[in-house]
Amino acid sequence: MIHDIRHPILRLGKTSVDIFPYWIGLLIAGLIFGLTGAFIVLRDGLQVTGLSNSVPWGLWISIDLSSIAMGGSAFVFGVIVYILRIKRFEAIGKLAVLLGFLGYSTAGMVLLFDLGQPFRFWHPIVFWQPHSLLWEVTMCVVLYLSVLAAEILPVILEHPFFKNHPLLARYKILGSLMGRVHALSNWLHKAGPVLAVAGLTLSLLHQASLGATYSVLAGRGIWFNQSAPVQFVFSAMSGGVSLLFIASVFIFRVMRPGTVGDSALYDVAQLAGGITLLLTYLRVWDWAVTNYYSFDREIFLQTQMLDTIAPYSLTFWLGQAVLPIIAGSILLAAKRVRNFRYLMAAAVVPILAAIITRWNYNFAGLIASISYDPFTPNIILNSYTPTWVEFAVATMVLCYWLLAFSLAARYLPFRAGDDRHGPDSAEI
C-alpha cells in the first residue's frame, strides 16, 4: 500500500504555492556554484585553500567529522529494526539508513577534495597500514558506505517508478534488468540482520577511531585524551538520533500521516534524550578528569590561549554541557511534553553539540599548538581562515545532502515493512 504524501504548501493570501521546484532550483544553483570551487581545487591543488603547514586540517575535515556524526542514527536503528526486531520502527529505520548514507557519502565527497592527491583515494584500500587510525577509519567508511548502499537500495526500489513504469513493460531488457535489481534488493533485504551487524561493528569502530585519530597524538596536548573515542561514538548517536527525530516528524507526521504513530516518534525523542544526557555526563566527567582532578600545564595554557581568541570554554559549558542537559531532559520527557514543536527545537541542541564537539576538537590542537623549544616550551597560536573555494566545496556537499534528502522526502514511500504488514496504527 502507498500512503498519500502531503507536500508542504506555502500559502500567500488566496494562492498556494508548491515551493518544491524553487527549493530544488536553489539547491542546484548551490551545486553549480560548488562545482566551480571543486573544479578549481582539482585544477590548482590545495594552495587555493586557507590551509597551511601549521593548520593542515580545516573546514572540510570538520564537515567530514560532522556529517559522519549526522549519519549516526543508521547503525542505532539498524540494530533496533533488524536485530531487536522492533517492527514499529521499521519505517523510521529506513529513514535512518537514508540519513546514514547521506552523511557518509557527504563525508567521502568532501574528503576527496581534502586529499593532496585526490586520484590516489584508493591507496588505503590497497596499501594497508593497520597501525594507522586514519587507515582504519578509511576502510570502515568505505565498507560501511557499501553496507549503507546495500541497505538503501531496497528503500529506493520501493518507489512504484521502478515497478510499474510503462517503459519496463515495453522494453524487455529493461524489465528483466529491473527484475534482477529487485531480486538483488530482496536478497539484500533478507540479509538485513547481517548488514545490521556489519554496520554496527564498522560504525562503532570508525566512530571511535575518529576520536582516536586525534586523541593518540601525544604531542598535541589538548587532543591527548583517553575518552575521546567513547565521546565520539556517543556524540554521533546523540546528534544522529536527534536529527533522525526531526526528519521523522517532518517525513512521517507532516508528509505521510498515518505511517508512523506518535508513540514511536516519542520513543525516538526519548532515545535521543537519553543518549544526549549520557554523553553530557561523559563530557563533564572528561572535563573534570583533565582540568580539575589533574593539572596539565600544556592543556591549561592551550585552553587559556584558545579562550583569548574564541569562545572555546563557553562553547563547552553552554553548547556541550548546560543546553544539552536541558534539551536532553526535554527529549527524555517527550511523552509528557507531547508537543512536537518543543521537541524539535530541543532536538536541534544535540545536533549542534555534536558539531561543536567535533569542530572544537579538530581546531583546538591545531590552532594552539605546542612548540618544541627545549627550555621554555610555549603555546603557539596559529590562524586559519577558509577561502571562498573551501566554502564553495562545503556548499556543494551541503546542497548534495539537502537535494538527495528533499527528493527522498518527496518521492520515496518509506513504507513500514513489507506490504503485508500494515502501518503502525497506534495512537495517531
Added chain:
Amino acid sequence: MQADSEHKPAEAHVSRRDLMKVGAALLGALGLTQFIGLNDVRVRGSETDSEGGRKWGMLIDINKCIGCNYCTYACQAVNNLADDMLYNVVTTETTQSGGEFYLSRPCMQCAEAPCVHVCPVQATYYRPDGIVAMDYERCIGCRYCQVACPYGARVFNWKQPIETSPKSPEFGMAEVENRPRGVVEKCHFCSHRIDKGLQYGLTPGVDREATPACVVVCPTGARAFGDLNDAASPVSVARSEALVTLRLREELSTEPRVYYIPPNPKPEDGQEAGA
C-alpha cells in the same frame, strides 16, 4: 517498546540460511585477505632489522650555531625547494634564564616516529638504517603525518614543484627528483648521498660526498653526523665528549636520533639562574 517476534516463522528459515551464507562469505573474504602479499613488498624495518646495524644520527652543538641558516639553504638547494619550503628550520629560542640561542631543527628521524604510525598507506616508513623515509608515489596527501609530528618537521607541497631552487647554485644543485604537488615532504638525512656514498666505500659523516648537505655546509662545524652504533663515528665521538646532550620533546618517547648539546650558561645567566 513492543518487540513483535510473532511474525513469519517460515521466512526466518530462509533468512537464517542467507545469514549463514553471507557470514561464511564474509569470513572467507576476510581469510583471503591474509594471503594478499601487497604489504610485504617492502621491508618495514623495526629497531632490530638493521642493515649492518647502522643507525644514522646527528648531533647539533647549540653553542657553535651562529644562526646563519646555511643548513637550511643547502637543504633547499639539494632538495630543490622553493623559499617557502623548509625541511630544516632555524629559530631563536630562549633558555630559562632568558639567554637567547639558535635552534636548528632537521627531521628528528625518530625511532618511534608518530608520522610512521599514523600514515594510512605506509607512504612514510622506516628504512632499515633508521631513516624515516617517504614514498612520494604512494602518499595521498592527507597530511595526518603533519598533524602528528610534534616537531613540525613536515612540509606539504602546496604548489607545483619549481624548476630550480633560488638557493642554487650558491648552496649546491638539486640532487633528488622533484616531488609532485599534493604530497607531504620531509628531510631524509640526504639518504641519496648516504646510499651512493656507501656504494663507493665512503663513510657518511666523514666523507663530505656521503654526508647530509646541512652538515657539510655548516661553517662552524656545529653538526656531527654518522652511525650511532659505531663508537668511532663523528656523531658518537661528539656525543661521548659532550658533558650533556638532550633531545627535543623527549617526554613523548619518540626517541629522536638528533641530539643537541645545550647552550652553556653565560656568566650573566649563571648569576640569575643560580647555576
